[in-house]
Amino acid sequence: MNAVLPDGRNLELTPGATAADAARAIGPGLAKAAIGAIANGELYDLLRPLPDGAELRILTEKDPEYAQLFRHTLAHVMAQAVRELYTERGFAPEQVRLAIGPVIENGFYYDIDAPEPIREEDLPLVEEKMRQIVAANLPLKRFVLSREEALRRFEGLDPYKTELIQDLPVGEEISFYQQGDERFGFTDLCRGPHLPSTGRIPPHFKLTSLAGAYWRGDSSRPMLQRIYGIAFRSREELDNYLWQQEEARRRDHRKLGAELDLFTIAEEVGKGLPLWLPRGAFIRRQLENYMYEKEQEHGYQYVYTPHIANARLYYTSGHLPYYAEDMYAPIEIEGEEYYLKPMNCPHHHLIYKARPKSYRDLPLRLCEFGTLYRFELSGTLTGLTRARGFTQNDAHIYCSRRQVTDEFIKVIQLFDEVYRDFGISDYWFRLSLPDFEHNPEKFGVENDNWRDAIAAIRAALEQTGAKYVEGIGEATFYGPKLDVQIRSVLGKEDTIATNQLDFIVPERFGLEFTNERGEKETPVCIHRAIMGSFDRFFAFYLEHTAGDFPLWLSPIQAVIVPISDRHLEYANQVAAEMRKNKLRAEVDSRPERMNAKIRDAELQKIPLVLVLGDKEAEAGAVNVRERHVKEQRTLSVGELIGEMKGRVNSRK
RNA sequence: GCCACCCUAGCUCAACUGGUAGAGCACCCGACUUGUAAUCGGAAGGUUGUCGGUUCAAUUCCGAUGGGUGGCUCCA
Incomplete structure (x- = not known):
């Protein structure tokens, strides 16, 4: 057999040769440095036989694929460590059942069914054992078994591996990786790829958390325990990651919400039901005012609707049979059931x-907070991000099919206008499509409705040149949707808003309009939320800015700090003057030193601190920090007032 | 909802293996009147989330329950 190298050179190999053999054939230096290879575009380790005639590129620790290899091998090292821990505690090794242990972004995990629960305090013990296994530099071996042999290996011992093998397509090679030996080692059913030995794993790894995880992600199946780990090729990358995590904790909207007096959640009110404190409420009101203005400009009309509704409404809408479990239990009044509005x-x-509608009324854009x-x-x-009570920036656009695009x-x-005004540029759309094949009970069958709807949204995306990705199976039962994905300053992706095209519910409600020819027609409805919910948008924006709000949104725009008590009167005059100009200033009249007041204002992230002493009082001026x-x-x-008003008007 | 962990004053945290709760900040009072990130002193504040059990004795051990954190599932 042979392989073709990147420079086009042909490399003759003996049948069954691996990338290790190929590297050795190229040169002793490469043989030493090699950690894996790309063969025909696929990542191979040094242990797996290469396909004949492969286009081959040998990888070293410099290549990014290295991370995949050591993370995967670390998952096995962790599995061995966990097994050893339980063996020391008097359990048989096979009592620790290992489900799956894949590579993920920044690290790896393994789902484990242990004979007694793994506890958080076990993680340092496991990590210590992992370091020993790495230090022992155990060589890895790969071998292949027939389906029968593989099944026999786990028969009656491990239902998870048995199920995995049974689900492998017939004809697929069933490979195992073994590190070390029977006495000190570990063997796992695994597709690979892996490093050739545990000693090649860089020491920059850490076990981060312990969590529950359903077997195969199915909540009706047993819950396993998942240990998460992170692993990087260098100390710098690890430290950088840890710093980012630390920064994320600092910016957590729940933490900032408490520190900056923005909102609180009281047990007595109920979980998931936030209370907005004056400063948080102020900012939210600014968001609402902002959207109110924007939506007016864009031809939306505001409505109000009550917070509870008769159950029959939700039967008509089709929600109740499907979503009753996600609604608060009904209230019974006068023999009828009412639900809180979901x-x-x-x-x-x-x-x-x-009122009867004509085609001239369309598009009709109804809008409500x-x-x-x-x-x-x-x-x-989770805080305001996922609450049980929240306020949507909601609208429904009723239009004819021709108007959808x-x-x-x-x-x-x-979207572009609003997000630009808030300085948010890292967002994109996700077109969520149905999956008729795997979920026919949710999506029904493919028909013209679905085809037209998807085509209309695609056309809009293409005409605006909006960035978008597609997600199969994520549509709603009544139509495709266009989610807005956002990346936080720390790289975490989240859905912030969702827009849905609905061609089913208008029909169920018997909505219609009279078209140009005098015929009745059913409109299409677009459900749309620019900010999603104010709560979630606020949480995102709080983390995005770390609570450092721009002047126009700051509940307190300026704190006035008189240097001594005799400047208090002038301070009050300045504050009054600013308030007269709709600027929000507060005088810090506490019996504290100036320095302490400045510090507190900084900690509260107040945009401007105005220091007033004799000089300023005399000149009718302020010192602006x-x-x-x-x-x-x-x-x-x-001058100050003029400048501030200018900035507020331009939303800076 | 499920798995693991956490819960001590408004906040951040102490209290050797069970011996009966303490500090800083904040709040309140008083003194100081200061030029750009913490002035000094004092007072007050807790049935250690709740309920039950073990014990001579429980913040500490056990059980239940409430709330929270990280995940899983879910997210119309």
Whole structure:
């Protein structure tokens, strides 16, 4: 057999040769440095026989694929370490069942079914054993078994591996990797690839957390324990990652929400039901005002709807049979059931229906800051990001089928405007499509409705040139959706808003309009939320800015610090003057030193600190200390007000 | 909801293997009147999330329950 090298050179190899053999044939230096290879575009390790005639590139520790190899091998090293831990505790090795242990971004995990629960305090012990295994430099071996042999190996011992083998397509090679020997080692069913020995693993790894995980991601199946680890090729990368995690904790909106007095969640009110404190409420109101203005400009009309509704409404909408479990239990009144409103759509549909509609009324854009209550699973609640009560920046656009693309274009343009104003540039769309093959009970069958809807959204995306990806199987039961994906300053991806095309529910509600020819036609509905929910957007924005809000959004724009008590009167005058000009200033009149007041204002992330002493009082001026600006400036009160108003108006 | 862990004053944290709760900051009071990130002193503040058990004795050990954290599942 042979292989073709990147320079086109032909390399003769003996049958069954591995990348290790190929590297050795090229040269002793490479043989030593090699850690794997790319053969026909696929990552091979040094242990797996190469395909004949492969286009071959030998990899060394310099190549990015190295990380994949050592992370994967680390998963096995961890499995061996966990087994040893339990063996020391008197269990048989096979009582520790190992489900799957893949490579993930930044690291690896292994799902384990242990004879007694793995505890958090076990992680350092496991990690220590892992380091011993790495230090022992155990060589890895790869071998292949027939299906029968492989199944026999796990028969009656490990239902997980048995299931994995049974699910492998017939004809697929069943490979195993063994590190070390029977006495000190570990063998696992594994597709590979791996490093040739545990000693090639860089020592920059760490076990980070212990979590539950359902076998095969299915909540009806047993829950295993998952140990997560991170691993990097260098100390710098590891430290950088840890620093990022630390920074993420510092910016966590729950932490900032407490530190900056923005919101709180009281047990007595109920979990997932946040209370907005005055400063947080102020910012939220600014967001609402902002959207109100924007949406007016874009031809939306505001409505109000009640917070509870008769159960029949949700039967009509089709939500109740599917989503009852995600709604708060009904309230029984006068023999009828009422539900807390979990979505605004049906209410808006009835607003549409309240008067007959002509094609001239379309597109009709109904809009509401709608407060919703959803009975989210308790384990999923997180601050404002995932709450049980929240307020959507919701709208429903009713239009004819011909108008769908245009309306979607307008929605995308509105997104661009709003997100630009908030300095958010790292976002993109995700077109969520149905999966008729795997989930026919949710999506039904492919028909013209689906085809037209998807085509209309695609056309809008292409005409606006919006960045987008596609997600199969993520559509709703009533149509495809266009989610807005956002990346936080620390690289975490999240869905911040979702826009859905609905061609089923208008029909169920009997919505119609009279077209140009005098015929009745059913409109299409676009569900759209620019900021998603104010709560989630606020949480994202809080983390995005680390609480360093721009002047126009800051609840307190300036703190006035009189140097001594005799400047208090002038300070109050300045504050009054600013308030008269709709600027938000507070005088810090506490019996504290000036330095302490400045420090507190900085910690509260107040954009401007105005220091007033004899000089300023005499000149009718203020000394301006601006956050993140080194030099202080002295301005007249008038100049300051003018400058601040200018910045507020331009939203800076 | 499921798995692991956590819960001590408003906040951040102490209290050797069970011996009966303490500090800093914040709040309040008083003194100081200061030029760009913490002035000094004092007072007050806790049934150690809740309920139950073991024990002569529980913040500490066990069980239940509530809330939280990290994940899994879910997210109309």
